[in-house]
Amino acid sequence: MTAFLDIHLRRNNRALLAWLVLGGLLVYFLYIHPRGASIGVLSAWANQGTALAFLAVGQTIVVLSRGVDLSIGPIMALTNCLASHLVNGGPLELAFGIAVVVLAGAVCGAINGIVVVFGKIQPIIATLATGAIYSGFALIVRPIPGGSIDEMLSELTTGDLAGILPSSIVMLLVLVCLFWLPVSKASLGRSIVAVGSSEQAAYMSGLKVDRAKIAAYTLSGIFASFSGLFIGFQTLSGDPSIGLPYTLNSIAAVVIGGTALTGGAGSILGSIAGALILRTIGSLIFFTGLPPLAQPLFEGTVLLVAVAFGATRLLRINNRLEVFR
Amino acid sequence: GTFMPECYKPGLGDTGTIKHAKKEGPYRVALVNGHTGIPWREQMIKSVKVWAAAPENAKNITELKVVSTGSDVAAQIAAIDNFIQAGYDAIAFIAVNPTAFDAVIKRAKQAGTVLVSFDNPVDNPSVLRITPEWIEFEGIIKAQSVVNQMKEPKGKILEIRGIQGNSTDRDRHLGVQKVLAKYPDIEVVEVVGNWDTGTVQKVTADAIAVHGFFDAIICQHGCRGVTNAIKATGHPPVPVGGDAENGFVKALAMNDIPGISVSTSPGQGPVAVRAAIALLQGGEFPALVNVPTPYVETKDMKPNVNYFPDEPDTLETVTGYAVCGADMVFTPAQLNAQSADNN
Amino acid sequence: MRAVSFVTSFDGPTKAIALAMLLLLAVGGAYYHQFLSPMYLVQQLQNGAFLGIVAAGAMMVILLGHIDLSVPWTITASATLATALVGTNPEALVSERGLVAGLGAGLLIGLVNGLGVAYLRIPSMIWTLVTNNIILGVCVFYSGFYALRSQPSPVMSALGAGRLFGIPCAILVWFAVSAVIVFLLRRSRTGRYIYAVGTHEPAAYLSGIDTRKVIVFAFVVAGLCSAVAGMLLTGYAGQSYQRMGDPYLLPGIAAVVLGGSSLFGGRGSYSGTVAGVLLITLISSMLSIMQAPEAAKQICYGVVIILMVGLYSRATPAN
Amino acid sequence: MTEGNSFLALTDVTKTYGGVNALKSVCFEAKRGSIHAILGENGAGKSTLMKVLAGVTQPDSGAIRLQGDNVTFTNPADAAAKGIVCIFQELSIIPDLSVAENICLTQPPKTAFGLIDRKAQDRLATAVLKRMGCGEDIDTRSRCADLPLSKRQIVEIAKAIVRKPDVLILDEATSALTASDVGPVMELLRRMRDGGACILFISHRMHEIEALADTCSVFRNGEHVSTFASGAKTHDEIVQLMIGKPISQVYPDKPAEVPVAPPYLDIHDLRWGDQLKGVSLSLRPGEIVGLGGLDGQGQQEVLLAIAGVLRGTSGTMRVNGRPAVHRGPKGGKGSDMRIALIPEDRKTQGLFLSLSVRDNLTVSMLDRLSRYAVVDRLGEKALVDRMIDLLKIKADNADVAVGTLSGGNQQKVVLAKWLATDPKLLLLMDPTRGIDVGTKQEIYRLLRRLAGDGLAILFHSTDYDELIGLCDRALIMYDGRVASTLSGPSLNEHNILSSALNLSHDNSGRGTAAPSAALAEGLA
Ligand SMILES: Nc1ncnc2c1ncn2[C@@H]1O[C@H](COP(=O)(O)OP(=O)(O)OP(=O)(O)O)[C@@H](O)[C@H]1O
Ligand SMILES: Nc1ncnc2c1ncn2[C@@H]1O[C@H](COP(=O)(O)OP(=O)(O)OP(=O)(O)O)[C@@H](O)[C@H]1O
Ligand SMILES: O[C@@H]1[C@@H](O)[C@H](O)OC[C@H]1O
Ligand SMILES: [Mg+2]
Ligand SMILES: [Mg+2]
Numbered sequence A: 001m002t003a004f005l006d007i008h009l010r011r012n013n014r015a016l017l018a019w020l021v022l023g024g025l026l027v028y029f030l031y032i033h034p035r036g037a038s039i040g041v042l043s044a045w046a047n048q049g050t051a052l053a054f055l056a057v058g059q060t061i062v063v064l065s066r067g068v069d070l071s072i073g074p075i076m077a078l079t080n081c082l083a084s085h086l087v088n089g090g091p092l093e094l095a096f097g098i099a100v101v102v103l104a105g106a107v108c109g110a111i112n113g114i115v116v117v118f119g120k121i122q123p124i125i126a127t128l129a130t131g132a133i134y135s136g137f138a139l140i141v142r143p144i145p146g147g148s149i150d151e152m153l154s155e156l157t158t159g160d161l162a163g164i165l166p167s168s169i170v171m172l173l174v175l176v177c178l179f180w181l182p183v184s185k186a187s188l189g190r191s192i193v194a195v196g197s198s199e200q201a202a203y204m205s206g207l208k209v210d211r212a213k214i215a216a217y218t219l220s221g222i223f224a225s226f227s228g229l230f231i232g233f234q235t236l237s238g239d240p241s242i243g244l245p246y247t248l249n250s251i252a253a254v255v256i257g258g259t260a261l262t263g264g265a266g267s268i269l270g271s272i273a274g275a276l277i278l279r280t281i282g283s284l285i286f287f288t289g290l291p292p293l294a295q296p297l298f299e300g301t302v303l304l305v306a307v308a309f310g311a312t313r314l315l316r317i318n319n320r321l322e323v324f325r
Numbered sequence B: 001g002t003f004m005p006e007c008y009k010p011g012l013g014d015t016g017t018i019k020h021a022k023k024e025g026p027y028r029v030a031l032v033n034g035h036t037g038i039p040w041r042e043q044m045i046k047s048v049k050v051w052a053a054a055p056e057n058a059k060n061i062t063e064l065k066v067v068s069t070g071s072d073v074a075a076q077i078a079a080i081d082n083f084i085q086a087g088y089d090a091i092a093f094i095a096v097n098p099t100a101f102d103a104v105i106k107r108a109k110q111a112g113t114v115l116v117s118f119d120n121p122v123d124n125p126s127v128l129r130i131t132p133e134w135i136e137f138e139g140i141i142k143a144q145s146v147v148n149q150m151k152e153p154k155g156k157i158l159e160i161r162g163i164q165g166n167s168t169d170r171d172r173h174l175g176v177q178k179v180l181a182k183y184p185d186i187e188v189v190e191v192v193g194n195w196d197t198g199t200v201q202k203v204t205a206d207a208i209a210v211h212g213f214f215d216a217i218i219c220q221h222g223c224r225g226v227t228n229a230i231k232a233t234g235h236p237p238v239p240v241g242g243d244a245e246n247g248f249v250k251a252l253a254m255n256d257i258p259g260i261s262v263s264t265s266p267g268q269g270p271v272a273v274r275a276a277i278a279l280l281q282g283g284e285f286p287a288l289v290n291v292p293t294p295y296v297e298t299k300d301m302k303p304n305v306n307y308f309p310d311e312p313d314t315l316e317t318v319t320g321y322a323v324c325g326a327d328m329v330f331t332p333a334q335l336n337a338q339s340a341d342n343n
Numbered sequence C: 001m002r003a004v005s006f007v008t009s010f011d012g013p014t015k016a017i018a019l020a021m022l023l024l025l026a027v028g029g030a031y032y033h034q035f036l037s038p039m040y041l042v043q044q045l046q047n048g049a050f051l052g053i054v055a056a057g058a059m060m061v062i063l064l065g066h067i068d069l070s071v072p073w074t075i076t077a078s079a080t081l082a083t084a085l086v087g088t089n090p091e092a093l094v095s096e097r098g099l100v101a102g103l104g105a106g107l108l109i110g111l112v113n114g115l116g117v118a119y120l121r122i123p124s125m126i127w128t129l130v131t132n133n134i135i136l137g138v139c140v141f142y143s144g145f146y147a148l149r150s151q152p153s154p155v156m157s158a159l160g161a162g163r164l165f166g167i168p169c170a171i172l173v174w175f176a177v178s179a180v181i182v183f184l185l186r187r188s189r190t191g192r193y194i195y196a197v198g199t200h201e202p203a204a205y206l207s208g209i210d211t212r213k214v215i216v217f218a219f220v221v222a223g224l225c226s227a228v229a230g231m232l233l234t235g236y237a238g239q240s241y242q243r244m245g246d247p248y249l250l251p252g253i254a255a256v257v258l259g260g261s262s263l264f265g266g267r268g269s270y271s272g273t274v275a276g277v278l279l280i281t282l283i284s285s286m287l288s289i290m291q292a293p294e295a296a297k298q299i300c301y302g303v304v305i306i307l308m309v310g311l312y313s314r315a316t317p318a319n
Numbered sequence D: 001m002t003e004g005n006s007f008l009a010l011t012d013v014t015k016t017y018g019g020v021n022a023l024k025s026v027c028f029e030a031k032r033g034s035i036h037a038i039l040g041e042n043g044a045g046k047s048t049l050m051k052v053l054a055g056v057t058q059p060d061s062g063a064i065r066l067q068g069d070n071v072t073f074t075n076p077a078d079a080a081a082k083g084i085v086c087i088f089q090e091l092s093i094i095p096d097l098s099v100a101e102n103i104c105l106t107q108p109p110k111t112a113f114g115l116i117d118r119k120a121q122d123r124l125a126t127a128v129l130k131r132m133g134c135g136e137d138i139d140t141r142s143r144c145a146d147l148p149l150s151k152r153q154i155v156e157i158a159k160a161i162v163r164k165p166d167v168l169i170l171d172e173a174t175s176a177l178t179a180s181d182v183g184p185v186m187e188l189l190r191r192m193r194d195g196g197a198c199i200l201f202i203s204h205r206m207h208e209i210e211a212l213a214d215t216c217s218v219f220r221n222g223e224h225v226s227t228f229a230s231g232a233k234t235h236d237e238i239v240q241l242m243i244g245k246p247i248s249q250v251y252p253d254k255p256a257e258v259p260v261a262p263p264y265l266d267i268h269d270l271r272w273g274d275q276l277k278g279v280s281l282s283l284r285p286g287e288i289v290g291l292g293g294l295d296g297q298g299q300q301e302v303l304l305a306i307a308g309v310l311r312g313t314s315g316t317m318r319v320n321g322r323p324a325v326h327r328g329p330k331g332g333k334g335s336d337m338r339i340a341l342i343p344e345d346r347k348t349q350g351l352f353l354s355l356s357v358r359d360n361l362t363v364s365m366l367d368r369l370s371r372y373a374v375v376d377r378l379g380e381k382a383l384v385d386r387m388i389d390l391l392k393i394k395a396d397n398a399d400v401a402v403g404t405l406s407g408g409n410q411q412k413v414v415l416a417k418w419l420a421t422d423p424k425l426l427l428l429m430d431p432t433r434g435i436d437v438g439t440k441q442e443i444y445r446l447l448r449r450l451a452g453d454g455l456a457i458l459f460h461s462t463d464y465d466e467l468i469g470l471c472d473r474a475l476i477m478y479d480g481r482v483a484s485t486l487s488g489p490s491l492n493e494h495n496i497l498s499s500a501l502n503l504s505h506d507n508s509g510r511g512t513a514a515p516s517a518a519l520a521e522g523l524a
Helices: A013-032 A039-064 A072-086 A091-118 A123-141 A151-158 A167-179 A187-197 A199-204 A209-235 A246-256 A268-287 A292-316 A320-324 B039-053 B073-085 B102-111 B134-149 B167-180 B197-211 B224-233 B246-255 B268-280 B332-337 C012-031 C038-063 C071-088 C096-118 C124-143 C154-161 C169-187 C189-199 C201-206 C211-237 C246-258 C270-289 C294-315 D046-053 D076-081 D099-103 D118-131 D149-161 D179-194 D206-212 D235-243 D299-306 D328-332 D346-350 D357-369 D377-390 D407-419 D437-452 D464-470 D493-500 D513-523
Strands: B017-019 B027-033 B061-068 B090-093 B114-118 B128-131 B155-161 B186-192 B216-219 B240-242 B259-262 B284-286 B288-290 B295-297 D008-017 D020-030 D034-040 D061-066 D069-071 D084-087 D167-171 D198-202 D215-220 D223-229 D265-272 D276-283 D288-293 D314-319 D339-342 D425-429 D456-460 D473-478 D481-487
Touching: A013 A039, A013 A268, A013 A292, A039 A072, A039 A167, A039 A187, A039 A209, A039 A246, A039 A268, A039 B073, A072 A091, A072 A123, A072 A209, A072 A246, A091 A123, A091 A209, A123 C246, A123 C294, A151 A167, A151 A209, A151 B102, A167 A209, A167 A268, A187 A199, A187 A209, A199 A209, A209 B073, A209 B102, A246 A268, A246 A292, A246 C124, A268 A292, A268 B061, A268 B073, A292 B039, A292 B061, A292 C124, A320 C201, B027 B039, B027 B073, B027 B268, B039 B061, B039 B268, B039 B332, B039 C124, B073 B090, B073 B102, B090 B268, B102 B114, B114 B268, B128 B268, B134 B167, B134 B216, B134 B240, B134 B259, B134 B295, B155 B167, B155 B197, B167 B186, B186 B197, B186 C270, B197 B216, B197 B224, B197 C038, B197 C211, B197 C270, B216 B224, B224 B240, B224 B246, B224 C211, B240 B246, B246 B259, B268 B284, B284 B288, C012 C270, C012 C294, C038 C071, C038 C169, C038 C189, C038 C211, C038 C246, C038 C270, C071 C096, C071 C124, C071 C211, C071 C246, C096 C124, C096 C154, C096 C211, C154 C169, C154 C211, C169 C189, C169 C211, C169 C270, C189 C201, C189 C211, C189 D357, C201 C211, C201 D328, C201 D346, C246 C270, C246 C294, C270 C294, D008 D046, D020 D046, D020 D215, D020 D223, D034 D046, D034 D179, D034 D206, D034 D235, D046 D084, D046 D167, D046 D198, D076 D084, D084 D149, D099 D118, D099 D149, D118 D149, D149 D167, D149 D179, D167 D179, D179 D198, D179 D206, D198 D206, D206 D235, D215 D235, D223 D235, D235 D437, D265 D299, D276 D299, D276 D314, D276 D456, D276 D481, D288 D299, D288 D437, D288 D464, D288 D493, D299 D339, D299 D425, D299 D456, D328 D339, D339 D407, D346 D407, D357 D377, D357 D407, D377 D407, D407 D437, D425 D437, D437 D456, D437 D464, D456 D464, D464 D493, D473 D493, D481 D493
Parallel strands: B027 B061, B027 B090, B090 B114, B114 B128, B128 B288, B155 B186, B155 B216, B216 B240, B240 B259, D034 D198, D034 D215, D084 D167, D167 D198, D288 D456, D288 D473, D339 D425, D425 D456
Antiparallel strands: B017 B284, B259 B295, D008 D020, D008 D061, D061 D069, D215 D223, D265 D276, D265 D314, D473 D481
């Protein structure tokens, strides 16, 4: 599957490296965990990374198009607040609620795309601005944390499958396969990558640049809504400020996963690994013997090492002009 | 009867009591903090460690694990889940969000882990919640005292609120409204200071520039900004209600600004951890505990009691809860000496 | 480099913002005539000074197409270090060592940021995020061991809270920083290099510019600006405190972009940045005074940015 | 001109950029089944006209008719939908996509589910490349950014022709092709013409036009000057039409002998990875030495290595008699070496397109233009004026963005910016690519004059004609080595060709007829 989800990763091994690092960290975490490896521990581990992983997937798609989405946290919060009103009741109501929430995410994403494309505004600032607007709406939808979300869905999505696999991870992969895989293999996905690689060339080649960008942001909005839903399943409630720490972390996840912020090439799977790495670093402090006041420094340092890994590519460069790629 | 009722008072709207099956000690206890990089929280962690290090408390604890997960609610839930999985006997935590923990509370119950939620408590009646009564805190104590210290109960009051969308801010605001509703001649101007000194200072100065004069000012947190703005704009000293950070209390006391410092002490940390241990030992608690709200008005402020000229301005001056026992009050020296070298 | 215009001719964004501010004051003034009072307006300049200095630094890296996300904890850490040293040396002049150390901290952080971006070639958006986390970690760790003092030095107090001829000194400091930046961008060789590297780094490298030094320089200036803002803010608030830098990161970037700078680098004028700072300061102050609910403030903030930036990006089509 | 059989017709098309009249009431038509060459100086308006046709630029006024119907294009996709496909002067390859993906970019073959059929795509791409004579040279799976410029240009052409356009525009699409690649491309174009396509062909290489075109149109200063059947006018007449005055001799006379002097540059056994396998060369002041060969034999790398851009080179290099160690162009331009590198791609390596002509001209020598790190603005202005004058750079004024200049003028700016540093060793990477005869002549004369003043010049060119006409000596590279050094009478087409193919040039070597024939056609 890696091949499908790697969109022209310049060096496929960056995503692979991310998965190796993740594997190492996870093994270490399970090793120091007093309970050791058990499905409960694994599910808790997977659950805390899933919301970020969804965002990282969405962020990657935008980054592939050479954009960036700083409204991803606010969309997550807004959809989470909506979910806390809508995702309740009988099966039909649940389905309707989820559909509305995902649609809301798609609409927010599409608005981002439209602002970027037709407002001719640079993505960072456009999504910073729309992000403020979505945060405002989240506050209107739910002025303070509260509401409720169907518990059965919660158990279904945050538990495990037959005691073997954390259901959150399975759901993550299934949704990625449903919503991104077909796109990545169709003209639209290629256009997104082409635009990210060289917008002018894509335009000159007669690709529909505008449509590709709007699609990328819309997909990002959709994945943000999955994230908002999932955090809702985890917390059974809505919170207008829940997205705050997520936006920048989603970008960090993308970079750690081996996708260049300069667009055009990257790996969705790598980003998922990136998100899980970030959260596993956080988990390590649970059972290391670190003094509490040293914990943030420890987390920062591990992150530093993970990020500095990226610099090793310099060692392989023999033509200084390639440094700038 | 319930455990130490003079300290663990039943809270407003209390819904019965909480008791767990007795377990043999000593215990493995975890403390899960949310936000990092806030002095109150750091002092809280230090207080817990000072308390737990005292021999009479240490004998009940085989292991005390303290973690701060930051503001990501998923990380905090995972931390609690992991301590449950790892078989810890009790977990005390400050929730980053009051409504997010119902699912994990259920899992704790299934596993037989004792949960104690404090400071920013969860909205779940099945766990022991220890918190100030925010409506009383901000209203009956702070707002009332400010009104009482006004020349007459009329005119304009500036209310400086905290971060919007946060339930504590909402509760505190309700408290203020409740008290001021009784005074039809008082007009309230509301601004948002985000609990941040610099922001509070700017919005206060701006409000003064536009409104000219306030008869009193009520501030939630970051209130040193209010006294700074009063000084900078040459606003006459009027009653100010605020927090208990050393800088603010000093500013009231040393400049004779009438007012009141009201606080929730970081001593809530050890109060909560002690409750967790008492629960394990079979103690009974009101399901919702309101810790007393310490306060001091300007006229009663004394150096090295209510404020500490030689300590940093961000020190929380109320270092513990005297009603909760002699071991629940910490000196700045004790806190500073608390090194961070074991877990 | 022609784009840099300060006194001589104001560019499109600057003019647009000036117009927007006039409009804002006219509408706001109808509600509260005090919005038009000199006292209020001077106060906005003072409030804007902190953000203005942060934005000046942010602009330096943005002109290179980079970004500095370490602003929050650079401000906090430099202030914390400064006051810690002031506290242990209460004598008048000696305590200014704190000020120097605070500025040094900013410089050092900027250097680390710059080295990572320029020499390790780690994207600035991620590297400075990491340094921000590390500094947070250091600050939390450090406060576990020492009884930190939090008082500013006399000079810090004077600059942050004092007045000279009735003008808040913070404004004068902002002015001085601005003068340096304008000189740097318009007249100095380094300023030219900044625009060149920001426009296209490989071409700059092949033109014989040590692009790495230019990047490091810009980050050092940004770190210094954050530290200066930290010193001023400490003087203003009479204390240092954790998270004191949090409110400056995103508004700082927004101000620069509102002012017409391109986040891709190579394009931007300092007058626009100043105008952007003033607009943001004014809007947030006026909305606050008018007791707008938080949701409305956020929405308004977003809409203004989209309208303004959209307006002039459409007016000046790129290529 | 008869309206009747023209397939494509433009009437009164006008386009101005600020003060520049890029197109002045241009009337132009082209037929199906014909290759129509467009000629003109740099800045004549050729690219602008093509951009109008391809929907990239909208004219201020005027009409475009296609098969008699008025059409308006708001973007390249519109034009492509009507069968007009353009290979632009600035390539439109997507660097991160593979060769096959680029070739099938706009209309990829699909599977039953509407997803892209990768296998079919690979087959299609391979087939097209084969038709262009580079079936084996290019791996359809390699990433385009990793290909050398000439290969990228092939992909660009392939990408256009798979769309089976009615109107195919090639705006200097062959400028980076090596002689061996040009032949098959020409053959393909002829076949397309015979299939009824209308092909508009822009090139500054006169021999290509002579070999290919059916009809020629000459543009000058935004005006359509003349259209005539190919072969109806002599070379000199065409040049005269283009530049408005006769041009006699393209290449300056070579000095009888280069003054004897110790070499300024002396390289021994230069190696770098598997691309340079022991290159030795030396270069005296006053000498113009060419560097030729098939594409990708290490010519670029030699220049980059001398400029200090490559890491991990071995061998010795002496500049001005002293061992040279420096890291990159900055070290190279220092007073002890005075090396200037004119890079391969002016748009991405030589220029800051959005900055002004002035800023571009002075960027490499600000250190000498400033005191205490403050730029001396008067000195700057004087220098800028001098350089604009020296190279006759056509620009409205020095404040316009350099990206708005025509390709040839952009190239002059790159040259000027380095000449301003007063170099002693000039490394040129194909500097006349996309430059008109008039300008080429100016540049050749300038280089010869600079050599006369003692400059040592190392000149990499893809145009063999240039190596023969301009250089005192030419080093022909093959597989990371200098295969032969040609000078005097032995510096001729035949020898260049056979050295490039690593055939000994002493014997007639006509055994390998196939590649030679292709090459010969390219050079014809
Ligand atoms: N002036 C420059 N601007 C930008 N990047 C450069 C520059 N010089 C070198 N680099 C790149 O930075 C990376 C680190 O450089 P490296 O240490 O290999 O170079 P070096 O030869 O040691 O030169 P230096 O001693 O100046 O670092 C290399 O990959 C190189 O290509
Ligand atoms: N985007 C633009 N903005 C301003 N001026 C432009 C722009 N594009 C072209 N020009 C000007 O229009 C004129 C015609 O340029 P054009 O690129 O069509 O020339 P050309 O004939 O293709 O030259 P070359 O052979 O050098 O490519 C030139 O003077 C050029 O400077
Ligand atoms: O209770 C509050 C605590 O949670 C916060 O961290 O600091 C301020 C206190 O009022
Ligand atoms: Mg080095
Ligand atoms: Mg052209």
